[in-house]
Amino acid sequence: MPEGLNVWRVLKGAGVKYVKFVIVDIFGRPKVEITPIDVARDAFVDGVAYDGSSIPAYSTVNKSDLVAAVDPHAVYVETWNGGKSALVFTNTLDGDKPHPMDPRNALKQTVEYVRSRGYEVKLGAEVEFFLVRGNPPSLVDNGAYFEGYPLKDSMPVIEEIIDHLYLSGIGHSKTHHEVAPSQYEVNIPAGDPVQVADQVLVFKILAKSVAQKYGVTATFMPKPFWGMNGSGMHVHVSFWRDGVNLFSSYKEPTPELKAAVAGVLENALSNSVFVAPTVNSYKRLVPHHEAPTRVVWGIGNRSVMVRIPYYGMRINRLEYRHPDPSANPYLGFAAIILAALEGVERKLEPPRPVHDVAYELEGVKETPRHLGEAVKLASEGAATRALPQPLVKAYLSLKEKEWADYLNSVGEGWEKSWNKITSWEYQRYLDVA
Template identity: 85%
Template sequence: MNYIGQDSRVDLRVKFIYRVGMSPMPEGLSVWRTLKGAGVKYVKFVIVDIFGRPKLEILPIDAARDAFIDGIAYDGSSIPAYTTVNKSDFVAEVDADAVYIETWNGGKTALAFTSTLDGDKPHPMDPRNALKQTVEYLKSRGYEAKMGAEVEFFLVRGNPPSLVDSGAYFEGYPLKETMPVMEEIIEHFYLSGIGLTKTHHEVAPSQFEVNIPAGDPVQVADQILVYKILAKSVAQKYGLIATFMPKPFWGVNGSGMHIHVSFWRDGVNLFASYKEPTPELKSAIAGVLNNALANSVFVAPIVNSYKRLVPHHEAPTRVVWGLGNRSAMVRVPYYGKKINRFEYRHPDPSANPYLGFSAILLAAFEGLDKKLEPPSPVEDIAYDLEGVKETPKHLGEAVKLASEGVAAKTLPQQLVKAYLALKEKEWSDYLASVSEGWDKTWNVITRWEYDQYLETA
């Protein structure tokens, strides 16, 4: 159970005991009783779609009791690509460790994440199941992975959007339009149970970053969705839009979602060292770099993503790595020559975090398992390098490259096939919307992109 509240009279981590026979209470029922005792009136059961967007089944707290025990029944054919209408009666079981109170709504509602079943097995079309299975596979091979995320986004007004502040990186002066929004967002970030964080104004006007604390990959992926819901809800109160579209404005930095990764064995961080990267860290980086082009469709998944991946705006375009080098695709944080993780700067916040995380972990594990060696780290500004691999030119190219990677070969094939088909259609829809084609529109943010991504990415 994930909840931290200053005024709550109920400890949401307490396990209650049935009075009848003193047998342990089912975990779901324990969670339900805790929510009811905390004053929650409605539960929003979260089903994650193939794009990584939350779909909700909302029940009053009393009606939600049985759902916490037996799961939530829903029409699977209404979720993109999940199933056909003739086989659409699905059940999703509630994850009792992934429940968050929406403190920004006065604590009257809660988000409860679910995993869809195929009979008594995980359904292959649920991306949350895919990440859970990836994590379990790593554990079966003796590894525990921890991931964290730096999520960048813009606070804007209208569609087409306009910037609402003139702040710069680490802006120190008060910003009338955006700082009250960010203060409220950060307050609820903590109260809702995501954890402690830090935030700052990013390079572009109206752009901010928050950090999702490192932890279990499934939990962190859930928390990215909770954060998006939170940020969008608070921004709406101020008449603004919190957009996670990677490149809403040409000529300024886009928004990335930098992913920090470490691998552990028997409680020991295999990437931790001073001065020199460990052999395990280098092998993991080699796996990530080898799969970078194939994984692009999972970590930079929309047409607009490839307008972010251009030189000189702190987005990676060269498939290289370096120590403390923010122009490289993979950066090893190197503060005081202390090393404990790598940072993958390729992803953006429009990514389905469950599929994106799975692709990253599988790539890193392939490097570890095969003891791959990466090329030498790059010290120069990577945008100026020649003769090295570059990120795909556009989404259409990324779709074609996907089949070459370990993720597309390892994730449930039904899921991969449907996902790539939808991405191919998305690319075709974009081309149909612009008469000039990509070569004339790669440096222009089109109306089609705003309509597709501004509020839904």
């Protein structure tokens, strides 16, 4: 019996009434076809037929009939919705091959390429977000980092989100109040990069759905409020061979870890458009708000771009602090992995680690000033060379248009608008980032 049919039978037996087949668009946003469970049976075998011309950049109207194959290993029951529906991820096909415009395909191919080079990559993500009311938004609580007093308007939301992270299949997670008022962080456990990217999307859907029940919004907009910390999506990466973590050591980073750090730093500017992909992303990347502005690394230093976590014990991974939660996790993760792999394979040497606060360092590379600059810097990186070229071309074109739309709508240059959050950004990103 086909594996997909076994999954369908399990879902039906568990009382699932609807299947939401997920197609990931070029921005990393979920598009779904909602199918009653009995009708969904055929899709688990034959795939989901859909109009590709209506998904941004996927296809043209004259070549719009596409099929998405079901991934039977990527199924999440919407326990926050009473368990009556399930999210099932798909991969769009181009005939019998992976479609080049599907970012989920791009990440799968990246992981397979890393495996062909003799490595396994594991990846985890710390996803920050705000709970807000209205648009323009207002804060839900005035809590601080690791807030211990009960927050009546936000804690029930957070506790329910945590419950469903486990019940839906993502796994056990820890959370805490972050530095800014109304800001929280959830950890997606480390694992296969495609699985983690799927779980980032499931978490966003989950968080937004639970928040709506309480009359608030869970927003993954990188910088919803000027003058306080924005939200990052810190990505933790390790490379393995024959079951051994090549980044694991005591006190001193391994040669492989340092080489990976060097690769990530070398590609940081070209990868910025993939990991910090919105106009609003660059209002987060400003000094003294725990977001990186200098392309440097350090051990236990949260002001740098690449941090090696070290709590007086074992080193086992790198933490890339450049990304934010508006990123398409499939493209962002692929770009990070390719950069790290380039460093390892070329045995690159990073500069000396930075021990001081990095924000005021001079004579080092800095993050792009804005999205327009990030688009221009993207052409020389490992990701733009290795990812499917039609996908890269379409993505950069859409990001260039996004930048132009911002300038046209705001009616003033970046120099006059970089230090305020505009209504254009709230309309564009607050609910859908």
